[in-house]
Structures are given as structure tokens and as C-alpha cells.
Amino acid sequence: MREPRRRFPCRWALTSFLVCSLSLCVASSLFSCPPSCTCNSSSMEVDCSGQGLTSVPTDIHQDTRILLLLNNRISSLSGGPFSNLTSLHRLDLSNNFLDQLPPQVFGELVNLTEIRLRNNSIRSIERDLLHGLPQLRRLDLSLNFLSMLPSGLFDDLSTLRWLSLRSNRLQSLERMTFEPLSSLENIQLGDNPWECDCNLRDFKHWMEWFSYRGGKIDELQCTLPKELRGRDIRMVPVEMFSYCSQLEDENSSGPADRPASPCTKTSPTHAEPEPSPDCPQRQRYRPASVRRAIGTVIIAGVVCGVVCIMMVVAAAYGCIYASLMAKYHRELKKRQPLMGDAEGEQEEQRQISSVA
Numbered sequence: 400m401r402e403p404r405r406r407f408p409c410r411w412a413l414t415s416f417l418v419c420s421l422s423l424c425v426a427s428s429l430f431s432c433p434p435s436c437t438c439n440s441s442s443m444e445v446d447c448s449g450q451g452l453t454s455v456p457t458d459i460h461q462d463t464r465i466l467l468l469l470n471n472r473i474s475s476l477s478g479g480p481f482s483n484l485t486s487l488h489r490l491d492l493s494n495n496f497l498d499q500l501p502p503q504v505f506g507e508l509v510n511l512t513e514i515r516l517r518n519n520s521i522r523s524i525e526r527d528l529l530h531g532l533p534q535l536r537r538l539d540l541s542l543n544f545l546s547m548l549p550s551g552l553f554d555d556l557s558t559l560r561w562l563s564l565r566s567n568r569l570q571s572l573e574r575m576t577f578e579p580l581s582s583l584e585n586i587q588l589g590d591n592p593w594e595c596d597c598n599l600r601d602f603k604h605w606m607e608w609f610s611y612r613g614g615k616i617d618e619l620q621c622t623l624p625k626e627l628r629g630r631d632i633r634m635v636p637v638e639m640f641s642y643c644s645q646l647e648d649e650n651s652s653g654p655a656d657r658p659a660s661p662c663t664k665t666s667p668t669h670a671e672p673e674p675s676p677d678c679p680q681r682q683r684y685r686p687a688s689v690r691r692a693i694g695t696v697i698i699a700g701v702v703c704g705v706v707c708i709m710m711v712v713a714a715a716y717g718c719i720y721a722s723l724m725a726k727y728h729r730e731l732k733k734r735q736p737l738m739g740d741a742e743g744e745q746e747e748q749r750q751i752s753s754v755a
Contacts, residue, residue, distance in 0.1 A: 431458060431460050432445065432460070433445070433447065433456040433458050433459060435447060435450045435452065435456065436450070436456065436459075438460075442464065442465065443460075443462055443463055443464035443465065443486070444463070444464065444465040444466075444467070445459055445460070445463050445465065445466050445467070446467045447466075447467060447468050447471070448467045448468065448469045448470050448471070448491075449469075449470040449471070450471060451471060451472055452468065452471040452472065452473055453471070453472050453473060453474065454473060454475070454480070455468060455473065455476065455480035455481070457480070459484065461483045461484060461485070461486065462486050463484055463486065463487060464486055464487060464488045464489070465487075465488060465489045466484065466487055466489070466490050466491070467491045468490075468491060468492050468495070469491045469492065469493040469494050469495070469515070470493070470494045470495075471494075471495050472495065472496055473492065473495040473496065473497060474495070474496040474497060474498065475497070475499075476497065476500060476501055476504050477501055479504070480504075481504065481505065481507065481508055482507055483507075484507075484508060485507060485508065485509060485510065486510060487508050487510065487511055488510055488511060488512050488513070489511075489512065489513045490505075490508070490511060490513070490514050490515070491513075491515040492514075492515060492516050492519070493515045493516065493517040493518055493519075493539070494517070494518045494519075495518075495519055496519065496520060497516065497519040497520060497521055498519070498520040498521060498522060499521070499522070499523070500516075500521060500524060500525070500528055501525075502525040502526075502527045502528055503527055503528070503530070503531070504528070505528070505529065505531075505532060506527075506530065506531045507531070508532065509531065509532070509533065509534070510534055511532055511534060511535055512534050512535060512536045512537065513535070513536065513537040513538075514535065514537070514538050514539070515537075515539040516539060516540055516543070517539045517540075517541050517542055517563075518541070518542040518543075519542075519543055520543065520544060521540070521543040521544060521545060522543075522544045522545065522546070523545070523546075523547075524540075524545065524548065524549065524552060525549070526549040526550070526551050526552055528552065529552060529553065529555065529556060530554070530555045531555065532555060532556065533555060533557075533558065534558060535556055535558060535559055536558055536559060536560045536561065537559075537560065537561045537562075538556075538559060538561070538562050538563070539563045540562075540563060540564055540567070541563040541564065541565040541566050541567070541587065542565070542566045542567075543566075543567050544567065544568055545564070545567040545568060545569060546567070546568040546569065546570065547569070547571075548564075548569075548572060548573075548576055549576075550573055550575055550576050551576070552576060553576060553577065553579050553580050554579050555579075556579065556580060557579060557580070557581050557582060558582050559580050559582060559583055560582055560583060560584045560585070561583075561584065561585045561586075562580070562583060562585070562586045562587070563586075563587040564586070564587065564588055564591070565587045565588065565589050565590050565591070565617075566589075566590040566591070567591055568591065568592060569588070569591040569592075569593070570591070570592055570593060570594045570598075570622075571593070571594060571596075571598040571599045571602070572599070572602045573601070573602065574601040574602050574604065574605040577602075577605055577609075578605070583609070583614060584613075584614060584615065585614070585615045585616075586609070586614065586615070586616050586617075587616075587617050588616065588617060588619045589617045589618055589619065589620070591619075592622040592623075593619055593620065593621050593622055593623075593632065594621070594622065594623045594624075595621035595623065595624070595627045595630075595632045595635060596623070596624070597643035599632065600643055603632050603633065603635075606619070606632075606633055607633060610633070618631050619631060619632050619633065620632075621635070
């Protein structure tokens with residue numbers, strides 16, 4: 400009779416232990432955390448920053464909403480490291496060694512609202528990299544080595560509001576690439592080696608339209624040509640690009656449509672045509688020079704000033720000469736009666752002498 404009473408406390412203790420163990424297992428399975436990261440189950444945040452990681456951890460929970468992987472040594476995103484993170488809203492890969500991004504690496508992150516790829520070594524981007532991200536609102540690609548953006552890169556980003564392309568190697572951009580960004584409010588383009596020539600004319604028009612509708616944009620300073628170095632392209636007059644239409648008219652007709660010029664002899668290679676002795680060499684179209692324009696204005700002002708001074712001096716000289724001549728004629732008229740009396744006396748003396 401006493402043995403069952405003694406076994407009851409033991410069974411109760413064993414049951415309690417099993418329940419606690421099971422609850423811990425369930426809790427751990429609800430939001431698992433990689434060993435090298437710190438996690439917050441309430442905000443569903445996984446912070447793996449500054450851990451010296453060379454790749455993305457594979458045991459990140461699928462319900463993660465914020466993933467911080469900045470300040471590591473990650474150089475590749477191959478193998479689909481984010482394929483199961485469909486609930487991810489924010490992804491930060493700043494300050495890593497990424498030089499290439501596989502196409503569609505973010506393709507399954509349909510809820511993603513922010514991507515930070517700042518300060519990597521990205522040299523090129525595939526056209527389909529950002530497709531399938533209808534909720535994306537912030538994109539940071541600053542401090543990389545991008546020299547161009549493929550057309551169609553932003554076609555699916557109608558909700559994007561903030562974009563940074565600062566400190567890359569961009570020299571020109573296509574207007575068509577940015578036209579799908581209907582919700583864009585702020586764009587950063589500074590610290591790039593912009594060439595303010597015909598290739599950037601259409602994008603200049605887009606920037607003016609973007610600023611007109613209330614968008615914010617930092618300075619886009621020209622690096623080339625030398626005449627425009629340091630100037631914001633938005634402040635450059637449209638007349639500076641008037642020669643572009645002439646070049647477009649020439650390029651619109653292909654080589655087969657244009658008759659061969661009798662004044663040039665084409666070589667079998669792609670070298671420039673050599674002018675014949677009978678025909679002058681054709682001058683290339685060149686953009687207007689700001690320095691020459693300013694110098695022309697200064698010289699014209701100086702010449703006009705000198706001409707005005709000479710006209711004033713000539714008018715003063717004419718007035719003085721006219722007054723002197725008038726004075727001379729007045730004195731001459733006063734002397735004429737006196738001269739007439741003397742001649743009359745001489746005539747009378749002659750008549751008296753003849754009578755005598």
C-alpha cells in the first residue's frame with residue numbers, strides 16, 4: 400500500500416521535467432538563432448553584423464523580418480541564401496566584399512522593403528536583379544564600382560521612394576531607366592565622374608522634371624568637358640546641347656544611306672577618313688565653350704564702352720568747334736562796317752586828287 404504513494408511524486412517530477420523540456424524545444428523551434436548572431440524574437444530580427452562571416456548563415460529562421468549582415472567578409476551570394484526568407488522586410492549587406500550579384504538572388508523576397516548594399520565592390524548589375532520586389536522602398540547602392548545601369552533595372556520598382564547611387568563610376572545614365580520610378584522622392588547621384596555631353600542630355604531633362612514635381616536630388620557636378628567641370632548639370636543652359644540634334648540627324652542615316660563623299664578616301668580599316676588635297680577637312684561639332692562665351696561678352700562690352708567714349712568725345716569736340724565758329728562769325732560781322740568806312744575815305748581822296 401505504501402509503494403504507490405512513493406512512486407507518485409517520482410512520476411510527477413518526471414512529468415514536469417518532460418513538459419519543461421518539451422516547452423523549451425517548442426520555444427527554440429519557434430525562432431531559432433544562428434550561433435554567430437544575436438536574435439530578437441519579438442521583432443524577428445537577426446543581427447550577424449561584425450562577426451567576420453564569409454558567407455550567409457544557412458540556419459536563419461524563415462520568419463525573420465530583419466537581417467543584418469553588415470561589416471563582414473561576405474564575397475558571394477551564390478546558392479540562394481535567401482530562398483526561404485519570404486517574410487524578410489529589411490536586408491543590410493553593407494561593408495562587405497561583394498563584387499557580383501547573381502540574377503534573381505532577391506527574387507523570392509516579395510515582402511522586402513529595404514536593401515542596403517553600401518560600400519561593396521559591385522561592378523555590374525543584371526537587369527533582372529530587382530525584379531519581383533513590388534514592396535521595395537529604399538535601395539542603397541552607394542560606394543561601389545558601378546559604371547552603368549542596365550535598361551529595365553527599375554521596371555518593377557514603382558513603390559521605390561529613396562535611391563542612392565553616390566560614389567560610383569557612373570558617367571552617364573539613360574532616362575528610360577528611371578521613368579518607371581513613379582513614387583521616387585529622393586535620389587543621390589553625387590561623387591561620380593559625370594560626362595556632361597549628349598549622352599547625358601535626356602537624363603538632364605528627366606532630372607529637371609523630377610525636381611519640378613518636388614523630388615529631392617543632390618548635386619550632379621560635371622567632370623568633363625573641362626569648360627563645365629565643377630558645374631551642376633542642371634544649371635547648364637539647354638543651348639549648350641544644341642549641337643546634339645545635329646549629331647543625331649547625321650547618325651540617323653546609316654552608312655548605306657549616305658553617299659560617299661568625293662573629298663575623302665576611306666581606308667580598309669576603321670580609321671578616320673583622310674581628306675584629299677582639293678577639299679578642306681570638315682570640322683567636328685563641338686560643344687559651346689563657357690569660357691569663350693564669357694570672354695566674348697567681356698570683349699564686346701569693352702569695345703562698346705570704347706566706342707561710346709569716342710562718340711562722347713566727338714560730340715563734345717563738335718560742340719566746341721561750333722561755338723568757336725559762331726563766335727568768329729559774330730566778330731567778323733562787327734568788323735565789316737569799319738572796313739567799309741576806310742575804303743570810302745580812300746575813294747574820296749582819289750576823286751579830289753583827280754579833280755585837282
